[in-house]
Amino acid sequence: MDEFKENLNIASEYGARVTTGIDKLDDIISGGLPKNSITLVSGTPGSGKTILCYQYLWEGINNNEKCLFITSDERVSYIIKQANQLGFDFKPYIEQGTIKFIYLDIDKSEIYKEIEKEIRSGQYSRVVLDSLTPISEVPVWVSGVHEIIPTDNATGTLKYPTGSIPATRMHIRRIMTMLSKENCTAVVTSEIPEGSRTLSRDTVSEFIADGIILMDLDTTMDRRKLTVRKMRSTSHTLKPHEIKITVGGIKFL
Amino acid sequence: MDEFKENLNIASEYGARVTTGIDKLDDIISGGLPKNSITLVSGTPGSGKTILCYQYLWEGINNNEKCLFITSDERVSYIIKQANQLGFDFKPYIEQGTIKFIYLDIDKSEIYKEIEKEIRSGQYSRVVLDSLTPISEVPVWVSGVHEIIPTDNATGTLKYPTGSIPATRMHIRRIMTMLSKENCTAVVTSEIPEGSRTLSRDTVSEFIADGIILMDLDTTMDRRKLTVRKMRSTSHTLKPHEIKITVGGIKFL
Amino acid sequence: MDEFKENLNIASEYGARVTTGIDKLDDIISGGLPKNSITLVSGTPGSGKTILCYQYLWEGINNNEKCLFITSDERVSYIIKQANQLGFDFKPYIEQGTIKFIYLDIDKSEIYKEIEKEIRSGQYSRVVLDSLTPISEVPVWVSGVHEIIPTDNATGTLKYPTGSIPATRMHIRRIMTMLSKENCTAVVTSEIPEGSRTLSRDTVSEFIADGIILMDLDTTMDRRKLTVRKMRSTSHTLKPHEIKITVGGIKFL
Amino acid sequence: MDEFKENLNIASEYGARVTTGIDKLDDIISGGLPKNSITLVSGTPGSGKTILCYQYLWEGINNNEKCLFITSDERVSYIIKQANQLGFDFKPYIEQGTIKFIYLDIDKSEIYKEIEKEIRSGQYSRVVLDSLTPISEVPVWVSGVHEIIPTDNATGTLKYPTGSIPATRMHIRRIMTMLSKENCTAVVTSEIPEGSRTLSRDTVSEFIADGIILMDLDTTMDRRKLTVRKMRSTSHTLKPHEIKITVGGIKFL
Amino acid sequence: MDEFKENLNIASEYGARVTTGIDKLDDIISGGLPKNSITLVSGTPGSGKTILCYQYLWEGINNNEKCLFITSDERVSYIIKQANQLGFDFKPYIEQGTIKFIYLDIDKSEIYKEIEKEIRSGQYSRVVLDSLTPISEVPVWVSGVHEIIPTDNATGTLKYPTGSIPATRMHIRRIMTMLSKENCTAVVTSEIPEGSRTLSRDTVSEFIADGIILMDLDTTMDRRKLTVRKMRSTSHTLKPHEIKITVGGIKFL
């Protein structure tokens, strides 16, 4: 009881919250994601990362908030169709301008500028990047004025060896800064290779993000789990929660 | 009971299905593979990956669907003979044009164009690629118009270091895009080295594929297992299923 | 009883102490950190490293000591805001000059000189560096007069291969020497990738620092732990202590 | 009973078999190795790989089949002497032309051509390669007409980095193709480093071979084991079998 | 009883001994370190390696033997002060010339010559090198007359790749030879990264040293351990011994 009240007090002290579209998850993290924060949703293949993103944006649509879905997958229409099969029919909202889907084409050198412009001009409340991992692997270089630009020229002008920890860290920082612009509250997915005990393939993004939601599954026990591993400005349990994935998305058991 | 009905409802909502030729497997995944999806069949040596592919195409033949078997092994006639010994006599169907076997010769720079043309023109319903692993290891480069071409020139023009995660990812994406053309529903096999806990040798393809079927064996217990590890647009159990391999292919115990 | 008295005697013999702001932690380490020492606070993401730093500096402010917070994160105002949400309102003290926040921009070649000058001129009693890890990854070179300077030119003039153990060791030594100037007692945070058993990502800084405080968490048991792993000039238990993180910072259970 | 009969039926369906010289092993794999197949015999040092090869060829001699022993060890006469000490006196059969021992000198660029010629002209029924591992490590290059030739020039003209997975895969494929010529049924030994859980040092050959026989030993229990890990066109148990090694070769307990 | 007497006999046969300053340790190793030997003291951070060195030299001072402390840490005065806090007041003995502290500046190309000269001329009975690890990482090259010299030029003239096992081995051999000059009995500390099961970071020095003393700690059980892992010319137990670290140094429990 006392513990619960303490948490409530904290919630109010900790400032504004952005609901996730999963009520029980909001309960755990003092009402929702901290406003203006970046949360990493990490997991092995098939753990439900993208589905959590659909729910997060669907919740935004229901609250009349402007939403942006940035994907590293060129099959944008396939993604929209797949979301629809899970119960999230984004199409009418795309048409009325509440939500926008952008393919982040890492071969376009102007891509970051375009996305930053989009984020600034669009007044988005909710931004999803699905997924951070392929993007953060692209070699980048830093211009004199602290801009980071994807590059084809993988030698000479690079500050760090491609694929090294500091190269990945610099690139992830750049992306995170881009996402934390204005009033965005961002959710970013990240790959965890099966059998790895790290919190992301790059082992760096979890130190930069403000929060980490870990998606996991256990084939022997036929169980799916969601764990709030880190959440700045939030008192939360570290315990894994059993979930299921069905039409309508993630549900706590 | 309720659970089962819920699954049925989902199945219908989730759209058209393509049967696998293994009834019990179809039962688990709401009637079959999602139409137009790409499923990774991953496993250690001798776990039965190729046999599952034979069954998948045999089922297609029985349904009068056009089938394509792309192999990374030049011994095409040996493969057809081996399938025959397992009870799948593809020969008459090759002659009547229902199924086609193609050797994907990774040394031919035009190979992808040819296969894409084949897939488009052939109106294949079912495509198998056995196996993805050796193909995805070939160094590739990207031309200006987003084509990826296998290359002998492993220096200078490569965007990523050969064998690196982003190089493999780019190549696998390219192959997957090729396979998801038109109305194909594709099955792609992938190597898992013995003792590894990953879902493929490359640790990337499982994040790109729409589904993962894991083939496993346990010599101590003399058991073979099949696990549906991931299947987009499908509510499925994560539990491993005991199988046996015999004439006629994989059978659930 | 005897053990306890012996510890007390040691404490007095071991020289002056700097309180941490966490009473129970001070109890364990004979009254506080050894004066003029450098303590590494290592932990996985979300383990509470930065919060310990806030407490350490808040304690300094309450004792009217001059404090310096050096961060590798450019979002300085975000950090100050986040500290505030945890109950540490540094703003008035920044204005009255008791505490200073500096962003260590590793792209500026003069940065070390500036920080050394700051440390010397500022008469800081307490210095925090949060975090050591990204900084120690930057390639450096040594000039003739034993100065180490971050460099963009990662080839040729480097003594050791970038990212190698001796390169990291040399850089960390350089930073530690900078921090141990004058009467500073320093706290330095360090990343431990999840699943690693090392005491820092670099595996070197723990051998150079005078003390190591290990922050850990166990999601299965929903527990957070703090362990004093090493503390020069201090007789201390090696046992992990259960803690919780809440408004006001780290509290021992 | 039923299981056993089913196996017999399979055996006849699965086509011609080549006996191994170890009766109990033949029982397990439906009468012997599939004709024209390549079987990998993998194991740690001292596990009995070479001895299995002696038995395989001795059985051939007893059946009046022509046999070829290709070795990567230049001490050919030492090998013949060692076989003799184990009860396999190959000398008279060498003289009468039933068996031939060849040293595969990987420094000779014409070696593959010579061996292929030998295999084609010699009408060998049984071929042993002992061992594949040192041979597959040699850097090779591909000529325009798909020939693979060992090379001293380890830079520039190589398609893949020496020692990389695709380089090893290409080379092993080349060797396997050479061995599967005509009516040969081949046995190929492969090293497994102690403590490794893979099925070969290269982790690739087990995916290319038609069968895998795993040789293992357990010093704590003083036991030797043989496991049929994979065998195309064969229904077999995966259970390890206890064996002993003595004069006359491998015996099942 | 018999065992004990046998050990005593061995001790006398095994030749002269040098006491360590820790009575119980001397008991275990037949009276002390073998005269003229080199003992590696290996351990994780905070395991007490340096403190054992203080005791070893303090014992030398009490026996009126000349002592040399070679450190890889430039903060020599800090080291002397820290030793003092632990009860070893070396200052008066430095002044009267019984003990000397030298900073081994690996950037000085003449450093080895100077130290060798010091060792030869100084008639030191006891030499400590704390620690071997950072020194052995420095790239070196061999001149025609078998001298090894630290080098800034890390390419071209190096016999082995920097950081490779043979490069490290050559360098450690060079250092060990330097220390085994004249009548020295040397103690050399070495880093073991936390979580590693090796006996040193380099995995080579333990094969070259005459003895290995392993320092370990177990945070869960709050225990510190010392194990004599190897000691040439000595019959010793391999059992770990529980110790504590306090004013006066290491004490056996």
Add this chain to the structure above:
Amino acid sequence: MDEFKENLNIASEYGARVTTGIDKLDDIISGGLPKNSITLVSGTPGSGKTILCYQYLWEGINNNEKCLFITSDERVSYIIKQANQLGFDFKPYIEQGTIKFIYLDIDKSEIYKEIEKEIRSGQYSRVVLDSLTPISEVPVWVSGVHEIIPTDNATGTLKYPTGSIPATRMHIRRIMTMLSKENCTAVVTSEIPEGSRTLSRDTVSEFIADGIILMDLDTTMDRRKLTVRKMRSTSHTLKPHEIKITVGGIKFL
């Protein structure tokens, strides 16, 4: 009983034996090492490898056989002295020419020629190489006439990358061939890094040697073990044997 008689029969069939100087070890391996064989003695630091070599040569001296001790350690006189402390006084036998100690100076390009000449001319029955590991790490190149020569020029002319498996394999083969000249029976020591499960640091020599004797120790249980892991032409148990090391060398418990 039957088992034992069978072993005896094998022993006689298996040909001449060379006693090791450790009676119980000879019992296990059918009377001794196979004549003209090469046995690898592998172990972690301090496991007793070198002591086994002393016993092996001491046995030779007692049988009036000519012995050669090749060492990779330049401190030859130190080695002789150390052997003496263990009860093996080789000095008089060096003087009378029964045994010879040679330092294998890997920096001398003519070294292999000299040693081969020595082995051929000296009519040695027993040869020890202590240890193989540092020697096998030296880069070598192959001349046109199949000679392998240590080289300083680590680029360009090397067939395999320095430190790679095939480079090490080629070098070890070369050394093994050198040792198996004439009527020698050789014992070769090899390093196993602590915590490794391999049978040598290089993971290759155990596949080339005719026999492997594994030396091991367990600090927790204070036990030393000797295991015959492999022995060509010998039926032997795989069980570890408990030993102790004392004056006079290795003794079975």
